[in-house]
Amino acid sequence: MNLADEFESILKNRNVTSLFQPIVRLRDGEVLGYEALSRGPKDSPLYSPIKLLNIAHEQNRLWELEQLFRISAIEKASILKLDKLLFLNVDPDVINDDSFKKGFTMNFLEKHNLPPDSIIFEITERTAIKDYKKFNEILNYYTNQGYKIAIDDVGAGYSGLKTISKTKPNYLKIDMELIRDIDKDSFKQAIIKAFVDTAMSTNIKLIAEGIETKEELKTLINLGVYGGQGYLLKKPSENITDIPKEIKNLIINYNKITSNVFKYSANYHYIGTIMEEAKAFSPDTPCKVIKEYFDNSDVEGACLIENNKPVGLIMKNHLNSVLAKQYGFAVYSKRPVSLIMDDAPLVVDYYTPINIVSEAAMDRSNDKVYDNIIVTKGAKYSGIVSIRKLLLYTTTAEKNYARELNPLTSLPGNSIINRVLNDTISLNKPTCILYLDLDNFKAYNDVYGFDNGDKIIQLTAEIIKTQAKSMFPYNSFVGHVGGDDFVCLIDAPLKECELFCKNVISEFDEKILNFFNKKDRLNGYIKSEDRNGNVYVYNLTSVSIAVLYGLVNKFAAPSELAQYMSSIKKEAKKEKYSNYVIKEIY
Structure with missing residues (x-):
């Protein structure tokens, strides 16, 4: 049987396979609904939806095939007693067809015990929308009855900002290409964060498609994305099933990490x-x-x-x-x-x-x-x-939070740092912890005064904060222990943590020279006299960075971790100039 005959047989016998993939709320792992995904018969050369849609397009029978997809999905959802949202893929050309209206009557849905407000039309733009005015009239016809609209594959193909602004959908589904390896791509993170902010201010729910790794999931939760779907959460199935318990627990745990480690402000309590x-x-x-x-x-x-x-x-x-x-x-x-x-x-x-x-x-x-x-x-x-x-x-939250900030640098102080470290050492995952300390700082204060010393403290804080924000905008924490001591946590590979150290040192060594007079800059040292009149020579102020990378859950408390970090810091401070020392622990 050739493909044309096979296609004809599929339509005639209504022989399609309906699968359901859960769409999950990324705050708590609860299933919001299911996307209906249609295939050909299991043993058919047209099992692939792409092949099936291509031949339907060639035969000019796309409407018939999509109608069969939808009817099959609704009938099966009814049999399986679906009580969640049902996302149905619809092409713009199809939804414009009068036959579509006739096929989606209230009676049809009532017959299958599905209310209109449980149906989400997922606009899949395989073709461009030519007449937005007419298209919106059609959408309004459905939304006035309770149906909701999602724009699929945002960031790919025709699903651009014009479609979003013209249709004002209830849901945006971000194309998997923007999700793939997002944990390693700060540019993608910035794009998704912009979508999150826009969605929040416009009452749109954002859903990330194609989540395949734990790192992608964690990054999306960190960015505040509302929902997600993908093979990591659950593969499409012929049954209506929940996501695995271990995945749900993973989502809950990642939310704890996000809220407590990198979003330390009290403002990150839930509105509920x-x-x-x-x-x-x-x-x-x-x-x-x-x-x-x-x-x-x-x-x-x-x-x-x-x-x-x-x-x-x-x-x-x-x-x-x-x-x-x-x-x-x-x-x-x-x-x-x-x-x-x-x-x-x-x-x-x-x-x-x-x-x-x-x-x-x-x-x-x-x-x-x-x-x-x-x-x-x-x-x-x-x-x-x-x-x-x-x-x-x-x-009230701002007042309470302000009390926990260091008054000189406005960075989180010890109480917040201890909470963050407590949460960090409770996790079974690689983490990068950095302790940063200034060298010969007391000598600088003795020569140039405490006011100038405070300015160096502020400069150091700004360099660390700016570098962390630039390199790890959504997965870093910077705190001020006190004096000239700082702590930084980064959720990133070791190579990126090492680059961070190099960037901090490079910027610090360049800008610190502005705090010395011309003579001391040329000499490369300062002279300081103690209370007994003894004169000592000190190198110009530098920064030492102690880095611990790996599984830090072997430490029982932040105090034990600090003791270990102190030994690394002593090793780093043996050098005369700015440097860093990395210790790995597994």
Whole structure:
């Protein structure tokens, strides 16, 4: 049988294979939903979806094949009693077809016990969108019924910024090419971080595709990506299955690392910790009922939900303003609150860091900046956070955090350093820990004074911080132990840690010369006199770096680790000039 006949047989007998791959929330490892992936018959030369789609395109029967894919996926999802989101791939040319509308009626979904708000149309741009106005009209037809939209393969092909800005999707799925080896590529990390920030401020959920290694997963969690899928989490399966327990535990542990080691600020507590479990209403609720609720409670706003999912927000001041207008009460009191609700409020996930929510809230338009924030958990309504409570928390957190910073350099001080080191030595993973110390610094203070000495301390802090931020923007920590001692943690290969040391030394040795007079610079040393009148000669101030790389969980406590690092530092300080000494431990 040739391929054309095989293809005809597949359509005639509706013989396709539907697989399901879980899409996982990267905050806690919970499955959000499943992407339906279709194949040909297992024993067919057209089992590959690429071959199948190519021949469908050649035969001008793409619509028939994609319709078969969707129907098969929905029927199987219904049989398997799917209670999560279902992501269905749809080509722009197909969704524009009138036949698509007829095939996706409410009755069709009801027959299979799937509500529209559980269906995500994943726009796969194998072809360019030619008419965005018409395309958006089609999308609005579906979103008004509760369906949601995802843009697939962002960063590849036609899935560019224009498509995102024109369609305003609910989900963005980042192409696997941007995810591959992201742990080793700071440029990719910067791109994804920009997507994360944009997604947060626009209420879009970001999903990383094609996660294949633990290092990629850890980096994506560190960057704040909302969801992920890929072979590491779970391969596509014919059944609806959860991810393995060990992978879920890995995600939970990576989140602990991210929150405690590299995001040491108290602002990285989750928004769910300050959420109020406030009552929610149907958008069909009469306005007078909502007003009675506001009048008899101290809440400032209420979330409006359908199937336990947020669809809008009504604020007390806005409702009172509408009802206070001439004829306002007569017109609106018995009518549904949906007529005056905000249908695009700020909605955030329970596990979103508070500082990120605070930034998004302040980025809203002036007329919305004081509106409540809706919090969801697993896409379902969980509660509300008022701006008053958000500001109170962030102000208190900033005061508490400021007390833990070194007053001279504003770097994290000993209490934070100890927490970070405690978390680090509890992990069974290679880590790079660096202790940095200035040489001949006391002699400098004796000659040039403490004010100039403080400036050198600030210079050193800035060099370490800038180099760490430049080389490891999302996986480094810098702390100030006190005096001229600093500590730095880096999650990177040993070669990159060594390059970091070289960069710090190079920049320090160049800039430190500005703190000596011309005579001392030319001599290459300074003379210092002690209290007894004895004159000593000291080399110009330099920096010594003690580096420990490997599994540090052999140390019982930070004090034991510090003792070991002290021995490495003594070895480094034997040299007359700036240098570093690396010890590996496994």
